Amino acid sequence: xxxxxQHPSRVICKSGTSVKIECRxxxxxxxxxxxxxxxPKQSLMLMATSNEGSKATYEQGVEKDxxxxxxxxxxxxxxxxxxxHPEDSSFYICSAESITTNEKLFFGSGTQLxxx
Amino acid sequence: GESVGLHLPxxxxxxxxxxxxxxxxxNSASDYFIWxxxxxxxxxxxxxxxxSNMDKRQGQRVTVLLNKTVKHLSLQIAATQPGDSAVYxxxxxxxxxxLGRLYFGxxxxxxxxx
Numbered sequence: 001x002x003x004x005x006q007h008p009s010r011v012i013c014k015s016g017t018s019v020k021i022e023c024r025x026x027x028x029x030x031x032x033x034x035x036x037x038x039x040p041k042q043s044l045m046l047m048a049t050s051n052e053g054s055k056a057t058y059e060q061g062v063e064k065d066x067x068x069x070x071x072x073x074x075x076x077x078x079x080x081x082x083x084x085h086p087e088d089s090s091f092y093i094c095s096a097e098s099i100t101t102n103e104k105l106f107f108g109s110g111t112q113l114x115x116x
Numbered sequence: 117g118e119s120v121g122l123h124l125p126x127x128x129x130x131x132x133x134x135x136x137x138x139x140x141x142x143n144s145a146s147d148y149f150i151w152x153x154x155x156x157x158x159x160x161x162x163x164x165x166x167x168s169n170m171d172k173r174q175g176q177r178v179t180v181l182l183n184k185t186v187k188h189l190s191l192q193i194a195a196t197q198p199g200d201s202a203v204y205x206x207x208x209x210x211x212x213x214x215l216g217r218l219y220f221g222x223x224x225x226x227x228x229x230x
Contacts, residue, residue, distance in 0.1 A: 107159040
């Protein structure tokens with residue numbers, strides 16, 4: 001079945017560094033991908049909608065200069081957390097909306113970011 | 117029983133019992149709803165969905181009920197099994213919005229005791 005691959009699954013970085021998370025749709029094309037953030041014991045919070053070939057649309061309160069999103073192809077979106085700080089430590093999850101399969105929406109397995 | 121506090125609401129049931137997980141959604145313009153199961157350290161897993169033109173939808177061992185009047189959604193799991201232990205989220209999609217743009221509810225931690 002269709003799969004969304006997220007990489008890395010876990011990353012630890014020092015405060016002030018930038019971290020890139022990749023979200024790939026395997027075996028299907030996705031013009032639209034979504035990025036969520038989830039703090040421990042809390043719900044998923046939609047951060048932004050990533051559109052292939054255009055700028056991402058950010059939810060209210062999400063800093064676009066802090067969370068850079070690039071969606072350069074129909075199978076890849078990246079989220080870069082710039083100048084990461086401990087409060088950015090969270091579980092980041094992407095999802096992809098398929099245009100080539102009957103089932104339309106797939107979630108990645110998430111990336112646990114820990115900023116020291 | 118169910119408890120709600122500062123953290124994730126929890127529901128504890130015995131294996132074989134039926135579970136009912138509730139969710140209140142926020143936007144009366146939402147017209148598509150999905151229930152997800154999330155195990156620790158993993159992404160959400162689709163369980164069942166329902167559109168706003170329906171009141172009830174059944175899957176394998178699961179039933180979703182939608183009450184638009186009070187903006188309430190419930191997930192019923194029949195003959196709950198230990199493998200059902202996870203956090204369950206409802207998610208809503210606003211009318212006119214792209215499918216994947218979802219707003220998630222608070223979540224409920226389901227624990228199934230053998």
